[in-house]
Amino acid sequence: MKTIRLHDKTFSLFIPYAEISSAIDRVAEKINRDFKDAPAPPALLCVLSGAIMFTGELMKRLDFDCTLSSIKLSSYEGTSSTGVVKEAMGLTAPVEGRDVIIVEDIVDTGRTVHALVDLLKKKGASSVRIATMLLKKEVYEGSIPLDYVAMEIPNRFIVGFGLDYDEIGRNLPDIYVIE
Ligand code: IMP
Ligand code: MG
Numbered sequence: 001m002k003t004i005r006l007h008d009k010t011f012s013l014f015i016p017y018a019e020i021s022s023a024i025d026r027v028a029e030k031i032n033r034d035f036k037d038a039p040a041p042p043a044l045l046c047v048l049s050g051a052i053m054f055t056g057e058l059m060k061r062l063d064f065d066c067t068l069s070s071i072k073l074s075s076y077e078g079t080s081s082t083g084v085v086k087e088a089m090g091l092t093a094p095v096e097g098r099d100v101i102i103v104e105d106i107v108d109t110g111r112t113v114h115a116l117v118d119l120l121k122k123k124g125a126s127s128v129r130i131a132t133m134l135l136k137k138e139v140y141e142g143s144i145p146l147d148y149v150a151m152e153i154p155n156r157f158i159v160g161f162g163l164d165y166d167e168i169g170r171n172l173p174d175i176y177v178i179e
Contacts (some may be wrong), residue, residue: 011159014177024058049170052162058103073085099129142177159176160176
């Protein structure tokens with residue numbers, strides 16, 4: 001089994017790129033079906049930094065007109081959630097009157113998406129949907145339904161494909177799990 005070392009920890013290969021790519025194909029198909037007759041271009045909202053790779057892979061599979069904006073939030077320190085969602089950079093474009101699709105790397109406790117949905121509603125978004133590459137289903141405490149989930153994973157700390165361990169590991173094309 002392929003392993004890598006990041007900072008003080010060892011990670012082993014968990015989801016190879018081919019599998020990630022097929023999962024994104026499937027979720028993109030679903031989004032395409034739902035938005036094919038959208039009256040106005042929806043706004044993809046990339047949640048930086050983790051969702052950057054997923055956003056790129058997802059949007060090239062979408063076949064309807066859409067815009068792209070971003071916001072930077074963080075709640076993790078090291079390998080665990082602090083429980084507090086910090087806004088490091090605000091919305092890069094207004095969302096008033098827009099149909100927004102949040103694009104997230106991973107939903108864990110759900111605090112981040114909940115805070116984001118509240119913010120988008122407050123800022124006047126017409127509708128908000130959530131697309132996430134990964135879901136830690138056992139940990140999700142949220143009440144908001146997650147519209148598009150590419151893959152479900154157990155409650156383990158992972159890195160790669162945009163996700164980091166203290167800011168490194170984001171560039172790995174595959175997903176690795178902590179040993
Ligand atoms: P939540 O607010 O608890 O749902 O946490 C969501 C955010 O925490 C995600 O957007 C990630 O940035 C980060 N996160 C959660 N789980 C992991 C993980 O296993 N590895 C890296 N980052 C994670
Ligand atoms: Mg994130």
